[in-house]
Amino acid sequence: MKFTCEKLQLQDAIASCIHAVSSKSTITALEGLLISAGEQHVTLSAYNFKTAIIKHFDATVYTPGSFVLNARIFYDIVRKLPDDIIEITIEDNFTTTIKSGVSEYNIIATSADEFPELPSCSKRNGISIKNNVMKSLIDQTVFAVSDNETKPIHTGCLFEVKENLITVVAVDGYRLALRKEEIENESGNDFKFVVPGDTLKDILRILPENEETSAIYPDKKHALFEIDNTVVITRLLEGEFLDYNRAIPQSSAVNLTIDVRNIKESIERVSLIISERLKNPIRCIFFDSSVKISCITALGKAYDEAPISFCPEQIEIGFNNKYIMDALKACTDETVSLGLTDGVSPAVIRPTEGDKYVYMVLPVRLKQA
Amino acid sequence: MKFTCEKLQLQDAIASCIHAVSSKSTITALEGLLISAGEQHVTLSAYNFKTAIIKHFDATVYTPGSFVLNARIFYDIVRKLPDDIIEITIEDNFTTTIKSGVSEYNIIATSADEFPELPSCSKRNGISIKNNVMKSLIDQTVFAVSDNETKPIHTGCLFEVKENLITVVAVDGYRLALRKEEIENESGNDFKFVVPGDTLKDILRILPENEETSAIYPDKKHALFEIDNTVVITRLLEGEFLDYNRAIPQSSAVNLTIDVRNIKESIERVSLIISERLKNPIRCIFFDSSVKISCITALGKAYDEAPISFCPEQIEIGFNNKYIMDALKACTDETVSLGLTDGVSPAVIRPTEGDKYVYMVLPVRLKQA
Numbered sequence: 078m079k080f081t082c083e084k085l086q087l088q089d090a091i092a093s094c095i096h097a098v099s100s101k102s103t104i105t106a107l108e109g110l111l112i113s114a115g116e117q118h119v120t121l122s123a124y125n126f127k128t129a130i131i132k133h134f135d136a137t138v139y140t141p142g143s144f145v146l147n148a149r150i151f152y153d154i155v156r157k158l159p160d161d162i163i164e165i166t167i168e169d170n171f172t173t174t175i176k177s178g179v180s181e182y183n184i185i186a187t188s189a190d191e192f193p194e195l196p197s198c199s200k201r202n203g204i205s206i207k208n209n210v211m212k213s214l215i216d217q218t219v220f221a222v223s224d225n226e227t228k229p230i231h232t233g234c235l236f237e238v239k240e241n242l243i244t245v246v247a248v249d250g251y252r253l254a255l256r257k258e259e260i261e262n263e264s265g266n267d268f269k270f271v272v273p274g275d276t277l278k279d280i281l282r283i284l285p286e287n288e289e290t291s292a293i294y295p296d297k298k299h300a301l302f303e304i305d306n307t308v309v310i311t312r313l314l315e316g317e318f319l320d321y322n323r324a325i326p327q328s329s330a331v332n333l334t335i336d337v338r339n340i341k342e343s344i345e346r347v348s349l350i351i352s353e354r355l356k357n358p359i360r361c362i363f364f365d366s367s368v369k370i371s372c373i374t375a376l377g378k379a380y381d382e383a384p385i386s387f388c389p390e391q392i393e394i395g396f397n398n399k400y401i402m403d404a405l406k407a408c409t410d411e412t413v414s415l416g417l418t419d420g421v422s423p424a425v426i427r428p429t430e431g432d433k434y435v436y437m438v439l440p441v442r443l444k445q446a
Numbered sequence: 447m448k449f450t451c452e453k454l455q456l457q458d459a460i461a462s463c464i465h466a467v468s469s470k471s472t473i474t475a476l477e478g479l480l481i482s483a484g485e486q487h488v489t490l491s492a493y494n495f496k497t498a499i500i501k502h503f504d505a506t507v508y509t510p511g512s513f514v515l516n517a518r519i520f521y522d523i524v525r526k527l528p529d530d531i532i533e534i535t536i537e538d539n540f541t542t543t544i545k546s547g548v549s550e551y552n553i554i555a556t557s558a559d560e561f562p563e564l565p566s567c568s569k570r571n572g573i574s575i576k577n578n579v580m581k582s583l584i585d586q587t588v589f590a591v592s593d594n595e596t597k598p599i600h601t602g603c604l605f606e607v608k609e610n611l612i613t614v615v616a617v618d619g620y621r622l623a624l625r626k627e628e629i630e631n632e633s634g635n636d637f638k639f640v641v642p643g644d645t646l647k648d649i650l651r652i653l654p655e656n657e658e659t660s661a662i663y664p665d666k667k668h669a670l671f672e673i674d675n676t677v678v679i680t681r682l683l684e685g686e687f688l689d690y691n692r693a694i695p696q697s698s699a700v701n702l703t704i705d706v707r708n709i710k711e712s713i714e715r716v717s718l719i720i721s722e723r724l725k726n727p728i729r730c731i732f733f734d735s736s737v738k739i740s741c742i743t744a745l746g747k748a749y750d751e752a753p754i755s756f757c758p759e760q761i762e763i764g765f766n767n768k769y770i771m772d773a774l775k776a777c778t779d780e781t782v783s784l785g786l787t788d789g790v791s792p793a794v795i796r797p798t799e800g801d802k803y804v805y806m807v808l809p810v811r812l813k814q815a
């Protein structure tokens with residue numbers, strides 16, 4: 078196998094694929110990238126048995142072929158080379174030469190036969206989404222995915238497509254995140270599939286923040302994401318996802334308007350004395366025109382306040398500070414609506430206009446003050 | 447004790463002192479900062495039995511007093527508070543209240559009696575150095591300090607003052623770094639003292655990059671650095687420092703002019719295949735108008751070249767890549783002079799003009815290629 082290509086194109090391709098490379102594996106080939114030189118382009122593939130990432134780039138191919146190179150060392154070498162043309166030669170005895178200008182590396186490749194077979198996924202019934210919309214759909218839900226493997230279906234995000242509306246939902250037993258957007262659904266079909274949270278985090282790293290359109294092709298066991306000239310194939314999670322429509326309260330006793338930044342800063346300050354290990358809850362007392370936020374831990378006491386729209390009755394409610402912060406951080410508006418009923422009912426954050434997102438956080442029982 | 451002060455002044459003072467706070471200690475007070483409120487200012491002190499850092503700042507003191515607060519939690523709280531006036535009250539029962547606007551923290555202080563006595567150091571016989579000069583004197587030598595405790599004297603930098611010339615030297619058995627500068631020596635005396643490398647790294651973090659003047663007051667067992675309104679007192683190391691004048695070869699067989707950036711990039715690329723653990727040396731062959739740099743490790747081979755001024759005879763020499771890189775990184779000039787004699791004699795880097803620095807690196811024996 079022999080080809081030449083531009084350093085930046087190769088570097089970019091490795092950077093996209095490397096997220097799906099196993100960092101430590103007993104199978105050497107899994108720590109590697111499959112390099113396949115075809116007619117006029119080269120394909121890099123990475124696969125960790127959960128996610129496959131495949132990327133094509135332009136190259137001048139002198140001798141086609143397929144080999145596996147250790148991803149880490151390959152990436153390190155390419156990054157350090159000057160922004161110039163790189164020549165890669167891999168002999169049948171696996172001797173590999175990477176050359177650019179006066180620089181030359183000789184390393185050893187692995188046989189492509191040792192690389193696992195990539196999952197196949199049909200490219201029918203696709204839906205098109207703009208990259209920045211896909212980014213926000215994932216980014217604003219994936220944080221709420223469960224890390225508890227006892228209910229595997231909730232370690233992923235539900236993608237639900239009904240006509241031209243996509244709803245992405247994540248839930249972990251203590252909170253729920255939901256995002257909705259209008260999309261182009263060329264297939265005319267409705268779908269429902271659950272993508273592992275880990276894959277979605279990989280996709281976030283690849284997704285450019287632009288108005289270009291990417292596509293998702295859900296299949297039976299896998300889904301294929303086509304983003305620019307990168308293909309991500311992920312296995313889908315199986316099981317019964319929470320009936321989120323029934324889980325979200327349709328109304329609350331009070332609906333307050335809150336300033337997201339103010340309340341985030343107050344919670345952050347109070348959270349300072351909370352240890353990662355003990356997870357003391359924060360106590361919030363909503364009344365009149367402010368929320369009084371406090372916390373008591375082994376370190377001491379912290380107290381803060383933030384303004385709210387008028388709250389006619391006093392509502393005292395405890396939260397896990399991380400969960401309420403994650404929800405507030407996902408809000409893209411300066412002010413949002415916070416629905417509260419009492420100290421044992423979930424808090425529900427919605428936009429003041431429209432219904433693009435819903436963040437629900439369950440309360441934590443407070444000890445008597 | 448009760449005082450109010452500006453948040454930024456307090457934050458800045460804690461930031462300076464925190465480097466001398468023990469991060470884990472069986473003595474609670476050592477993880478703390480001593481806060482002493484006097485007439486019109488407050489003093490923060492940190493001391494880890496090696497280095498003491500003392501900083502004054504303006505405050506409105508209502509009740510003087512001295513207490514110890516945990517440095518980490520104190521710093522975290524102050525940083526998160528808004529840029530406003532902070533009020534700190536510590537009661538005799540150690541109840542501490544930190545207030546700013548609507549935010550309030552209640553934590554527990556420790557008695558000042560538990561804080562170790564700060565070392566004393568006379569402020570006579572000082573030398574004055576501009577901050578940016580002191581920074582370069584330390585920054586460009588401290589990297590070569592030994593981390594081998596069997597020869598404690600070499601775990602510090604030698605400061606040698608002769609009339610109006612200061613020479614700072616570090617040596618670790620494999621390399622040597624030397625920097626010289628003209629200074630103002632008001633005392634008229636000559637001195638020699640060795641400051642621990644760890645303290646110098648703390649001083650680097652505090653030293654502003656400006657033309658203001660700081661002072662060093664060496665005493666018998668300690669030295670006092672006065673930088674802006676921060677005082678650093680360090681213990682001095684005892685023992686016989688290497689006679690560096692005898693260690694540095696006065697001349698070499700060839701003196702090449704090298705481009706620092708070019709040769710650094712070549713060494714960096716070749717170093718990619720060197721593992722931290724095995725420390726294979728790089729092989730350099732200087733001849734004619736280039737240096738050919740190569741390395742063979744378990745991962746493979748790397749080869750690179752960089753231009754040099756004419757080298758009439760072939761000199762093959764092995765280096766620990768880190769040591770030669772550290773020396774090149776410390777060079778502030780684009781081109782420097784590299785003195786070489788043969789494969790077993792030290793390489794000596796000097797400026798092409800003047801004698802402000804000398805970096806010497808001992809060669810590593812190479813296996814036959």
